[in-house]
Amino acid sequence: MPEMQFNIDACLVDEVSIATETSLLPKISEFSRIAPDVTLGQGVRVFSFVNLYGCSIGDNSKIGTFVEIQKNAEIGRNVKISSHTFICEGVQIEDDVFIGHNVSFINDKYPRATSVSGELQTEADWQVVRTIVKRGASIGTSCTILCGVTIGEFAIVGAGSVVTRDVPSNTIVAGNPAHTLRKIEDK
Numbered sequence: 001m002p003e004m005q006f007n008i009d010a011c012l013v014d015e016v017s018i019a020t021e022t023s024l025l026p027k028i029s030e031f032s033r034i035a036p037d038v039t040l041g042q043g044v045r046v047f048s049f050v051n052l053y054g055c056s057i058g059d060n061s062k063i064g065t066f067v068e069i070q071k072n073a074e075i076g077r078n079v080k081i082s083s084h085t086f087i088c089e090g091v092q093i094e095d096d097v098f099i100g101h102n103v104s105f106i107n108d109k110y111p112r113a114t115s116v117s118g119e120l121q122t123e124a125d126w127q128v129v130r131t132i133v134k135r136g137a138s139i140g141t142s143c144t145i146l147c148g149v150t151i152g153e154f155a156i157v158g159a160g161s162v163v164t165r166d167v168p169s170n171t172i173v174a175g176n177p178a179h180t181l182r183k184i185e186d187k
Helices: 015-020
Strands: 027-029 091-093 131-133 171-174 179-183
Touching: none
Parallel strands: 091 131
Antiparallel strands: 171 179
8 A cells, every 4th residue: 555645734624525525635534633653545534533543544445433443453445444443453454344333353362451460561461463354344333353363255244243263255144252144155
């Protein structure tokens, strides 16, 4: 993805403009926080109250209201991330993926507030476990995606599911824990 240098003030628009304009420059609501280390592709749309830092977002992707995307997360091209979603460090989302409202990704298998010595944990006290969402997958509203899983190409995760293991390509899963409902014959 080509890195893009731009004047953030030139990209600030209201949500009506974001929804109607087709410029290749990113469209960013004035009420979003975007750190200088974020890489945005062409035509990215960022709505209000979004927090982005240390991540990359591919061309023509849309980031809904109240979304946080942490450092070292990678978002592909033509991705739609709906409101109230949390994408933590170590998550890779490939091209053409749909993420529903209120989806949470997890990046630590055994989260703790403090270390063995009783001090608040730092980055040195745990390791990020990566998660991959493959091209064309769709994740429904209010899903929780545990770390270390891969959601396959064109897979569908039903609303409210908790994904605890890999989801094969072209498969529909749902439930807690998510289990296979059926294969998708036609994409």
